[in-house]
Amino acid sequence: MDNFTFYSPTFFAFGKDQEKEAGNLVKRFGGTKVLVHYGGGSVVRSGLLDRVKASLEAADVPYLVLGGVQPNPRSGLVYQGIELCRKEGVDFVLAVGGGRTIDSSKAIAAGTVYDGDFWDFYSGKLIEEALPVGTILTIAAAGSEGSPDSVITNEDGMFKRGATGDAIRPKFSILNPALTQTLPPYQTACGITDIIAHLYERYLTNTKDVEVTDRLIEALMMTMIHEGPRVIADPDCYEARANIMWAGMMAHNNSCGVGRTQDWTSHDIEHELSALYDCAHGAGLAVTLPAAYTYVMEHDVMRFAQVASRVWGCKMDFYHPEVTARAGIEALRNFLISIGMPKNFEELGAKKEDIPVLVKSLCYGNGREGSLSGFLTLSEEDCTKIYELMV
């Protein structure tokens, strides 16, 4: 196991009606003037925004609101939020929504107290200071409610980049599974796919002998495989929503990923898709994962055989472990299709002729110099072949 540090000081309030605690929690964590940041109409239509406002009012905490976060959150709104926070003396950012809203809130929180352009953080600079952030989560997916990460799309060229830093870990996150019961099946499935991707990206390690984190990741994968189809079949199932919501947080606060190298190439490969086509991140991942894993499988056949056997229930072929490994990737593909995810470029709305554009942005964007590091170092040619496997 590699040396590591782990720090997850987020306070989680989990369960029914917990959004009523928003005002008290903002106060507990030092907020005296709040920016309530949210996305589209569902937060408004469902009455959630009103309940959050009422909770802030009951706690005597003044607030401003800023809506309009788009599915792949844009830099433009972040600049707007930063300006607003500075002008109004906001000292706490409260995200009401999913990963996009939380990520946009984190960017605003970091940018408000930074002299330069907030995009510096999305170009490699560590976030060391930020306004405190709280979240009220409305979809189990990105894991941003317990992570120190944020992903934003730069409108000047439409490319997605990530930033990180313990300063943007939420001070508190309110996780009420009932808030996710109204999600359309497609969005629910996108969230499930994102969570599974976070688990695979941690599972694909080059560190040997990390049984405890292998087992924890497998536990969360099995939870998703059990609860995913259940919630697609019965969107109102509170118990399945609750299991998925805690699994989604645990999948990405890194308690199951410590002490081992990880592989974030699938996320990078996908980010080019959702940036160019504005498709849902989860949908892009559903097309990416089976292709990428088919391509990299030979780098460590036993790793893929282990997940196939332990998680997907494939019989181990001891003479031909690659058969088991491949069966596990097929099981993943079929699972994603079964919950309604796209399986190829066509269903995603992507185009084969764009592959050179995708590969160029992927391999040369974000300060990269022609390749992608992870489980396996991927050259331009490798990335091209992976995208071709998605066609």
Add this chain to the structure above:
Amino acid sequence: MDNFTFYSPTFFAFGKDQEKEAGNLVKRFGGTKVLVHYGGGSVVRSGLLDRVKASLEAADVPYLVLGGVQPNPRSGLVYQGIELCRKEGVDFVLAVGGGRTIDSSKAIAAGTVYDGDFWDFYSGKLIEEALPVGTILTIAAAGSEGSPDSVITNEDGMFKRGATGDAIRPKFSILNPALTQTLPPYQTACGITDIIAHLYERYLTNTKDVEVTDRLIEALMMTMIHEGPRVIADPDCYEARANIMWAGMMAHNNSCGVGRTQDWTSHDIEHELSALYDCAHGAGLAVTLPAAYTYVMEHDVMRFAQVASRVWGCKMDFYHPEVTARAGIEALRNFLISIGMPKNFEELGAKKEDIPVLVKSLCYGNGREGSLSGFLTLSEEDCTKIYELMV
């Protein structure tokens, strides 16, 4: 899933040589004068105490030392520590040792800032304020490095009681698996047993449909079953020590126990044994667990069949799930024996004729009124029968 809150704001520095960070971490978390609290001679003999002192000196943090914590930590030393901290103006308690030392440190930290008798906290009062505590862990066992709990033995009658409160969660914990390589096999096995008990106590729930936490607990159990025999066979195995150390923390910081009722009756039943006979807590648990589970199994046969099948690899008998359930308890018993743990009263040094004394303290101590609540409510008669199963 039941509503819950979860808050684990401990900073973990994990891996080789991390004790060198002690001074920096004390400073980071606000300590300006430290009580270094430890137990017996091994911390001194191994040179660990000197390395910790050197780290504090390098960080310009003044300190006092207080050694002598006994295996079942006593109230007398806690009073001594409190007096010392008050007299010397100590504002940070650094535990160097295992669960006993951490628990004693937590008691001192809470007692120093409390006007009354610190034992109030061990009689049911919630700990809401305490000096900050840091830990340098030398045995994977109690999980106290990431928990808000502490157990102390009152010398005035020799009984063990627990206290709790987020204020005594360590600010940081240094987990260096190499420090555990010198542990005698018996102590290592006691630690393994304690960790397994923490997992079973969370597994035995009356809350239905909690797949995510079931799976997480199972993951940690399987890790212990894999790594336990490996480390007993090869005490120097760093990788096995590392897997056990992270599993031990995760088993008890409650991330795998949230949203479900838990069962702490086995710990309560054991505490009477180690208080009366001063045996190791883990050894007492090894004798307690199979007896208690044999007794309560019929309350939920499918729960015991699930752990037997998923964790212990017992074949599910669909006609007779109780056969599978029983096979799982036998597998647990045989596992504990295989790592060198005692299997009955005789091997533990306990006496059948003391059972009435044990039962009385168990069922009427700590404010109880003749019974023990948990997975199943246990009467005096039930407790008597459980102790009798250990003979």
